[in-house]
Amino acid sequence: MPHTYTYPRPALTVDIVVFGFDEGDLKVLLIQRGCEPFAGRWALPGGFVHLDETLEQAAERELSEEAGLRDVFLEQLYTFGALDRDPRERVVTVAYYALVKMSGHHLQASTDARAAAWHAVHALPSLAFDHAGILETALIRLKGKVRYQPIGFELLPAKFTLTQLQHLYEVILGRALDKRNFRKKILSMDLLVETAEVEQGVAHRAARLYRFDERKYRRLTERGFSFEI
Amino acid sequence: MPHTYTYPRPALTVDIVVFGFDEGDLKVLLIQRGCEPFAGRWALPGGFVHLDETLEQAAERELSEEAGLRDVFLEQLYTFGALDRDPRERVVTVAYYALVKMSGHHLQASTDARAAAWHAVHALPSLAFDHAGILETALIRLKGKVRYQPIGFELLPAKFTLTQLQHLYEVILGRALDKRNFRKKILSMDLLVETAEVEQGVAHRAARLYRFDERKYRRLTERGFSFEI
Numbered sequence: 001m002p003h004t005y006t007y008p009r010p011a012l013t014v015d016i017v018v019f020g021f022d023e024g025d026l027k028v029l030l031i032q033r034g035c036e037p038f039a040g041r042w043a044l045p046g047g048f049v050h051l052d053e054t055l056e057q058a059a060e061r062e063l064s065e066e067a068g069l070r071d072v073f074l075e076q077l078y079t080f081g082a083l084d085r086d087p088r089e090r091v092v093t094v095a096y097y098a099l100v101k102m103s104g105h106h107l108q109a110s111t112d113a114r115a116a117a118w119h120a121v122h123a124l125p126s127l128a129f130d131h132a133g134i135l136e137t138a139l140i141r142l143k144g145k146v147r148y149q150p151i152g153f154e155l156l157p158a159k160f161t162l163t164q165l166q167h168l169y170e171v172i173l174g175r176a177l178d179k180r181n182f183r184k185k186i187l188s189m190d191l192l193v194e195t196a197e198v199e200q201g202v203a204h205r206a207a208r209l210y211r212f213d214e215r216k217y218r219r220l221t222e223r224g225f226s227f228e229i
Numbered sequence: 230m231p232h233t234y235t236y237p238r239p240a241l242t243v244d245i246v247v248f249g250f251d252e253g254d255l256k257v258l259l260i261q262r263g264c265e266p267f268a269g270r271w272a273l274p275g276g277f278v279h280l281d282e283t284l285e286q287a288a289e290r291e292l293s294e295e296a297g298l299r300d301v302f303l304e305q306l307y308t309f310g311a312l313d314r315d316p317r318e319r320v321v322t323v324a325y326y327a328l329v330k331m332s333g334h335h336l337q338a339s340t341d342a343r344a345a346a347w348h349a350v351h352a353l354p355s356l357a358f359d360h361a362g363i364l365e366t367a368l369i370r371l372k373g374k375v376r377y378q379p380i381g382f383e384l385l386p387a388k389f390t391l392t393q394l395q396h397l398y399e400v401i402l403g404r405a406l407d408k409r410n411f412r413k414k415i416l417s418m419d420l421l422v423e424t425a426e427v428e429q430g431v432a433h434r435a436a437r438l439y440r441f442d443e444r445k446y447r448r449l450t451e452r453g454f455s456f457e458i
Contacts, residue, residue, distance in 0.1 A: 008280055009238050012321060051237055051319050055310035079308045079323045081284035090280050092241060094308045094321075144453070148377065224373070 015046030017138035020102035026171040038128035073154040099154035159209040244275030246367035249331035255400040267357035302383040328383035
């Protein structure tokens, strides 16, 4: 590391890909930009890193300010530093991704009156900056993650059916899964606990509700596993 | 992303954990600091990101300037932004890790006369800044990586024995592996090609030399796999 700090420095931001799962769709939270460049275009929530906050604190602050989201699962994704990613000047952004239970969070209008809204990942509007690429990277990470760490705890309601869980894996992986195989594999992981309840308000025969065994979930998260589906 | 760029900004650097494999040891390249803070202490190679270079270009330039290394395998690791990681001012660093064939690269004295040297990972000196933590993160990444991507191509000489390959896995994983199991699994991956040659200049019975099937290696790198050892 050099001993002088005299170089002109890039601006430093954080951007966050917030994933939610609702009505069988993987969704992402976007903010409509109020000003140039890309005025009116949708973008990932994000903003400057202040000198007195860590990168993660900056991401948490932006999620709170721009969408009223607090206490969500947050993990660093990748840092993007292409020369021309912002038309105004050199901006390097540390991207994070977040997983959110959509049922438990109420989106609020952002403080500077820009709209915040969920969009289905398979039907996204055109995004500002290089945010489409950042989102693509987050999807690849999520796809990779389901192969060696349990997911779902942060995206599903506390109690869920096996069909909901399968749909979650299907929308993340982007392909249909065989129902019998999926159930056999997921149950063999000993990660789910059968509750005494069944789903409510459905026309078809009500399915059993499950929940995650939190202790086993955490252990699998730390230790990793191999889940080929 | 906000539309004003008036915040004071952190300094932005890159730091690189360069791994090599030599004489059965996993090694890391360190630079001895010539000035305060941490004068005389060993540190990861790295430095400022210039406005006209990408993050990866900055890492490549530092490796070239500080150690004469060019054209090495380089991948982004993680971005570190703790408030107090540099005693002088707020510095955020984008860490990379590199894998180097030690036989093929000759270290040169760095341009500003600081020493560059390989150190065994299991016998490291005290490091400057938060570089011990960055190195630890790189080791964890490497350990995780061997489970789902082939490694070794970038660390081993073009032709190597199965014992050398096993030692590489052992020093990365930090534990002994059963020889018969290791050979069975690695050969079943159909990744290695037996050459007609045996190792030279050894006292014991000379072992067969293998090389990687480059096409299969690349395919496995892209597709990933599950290698439980």
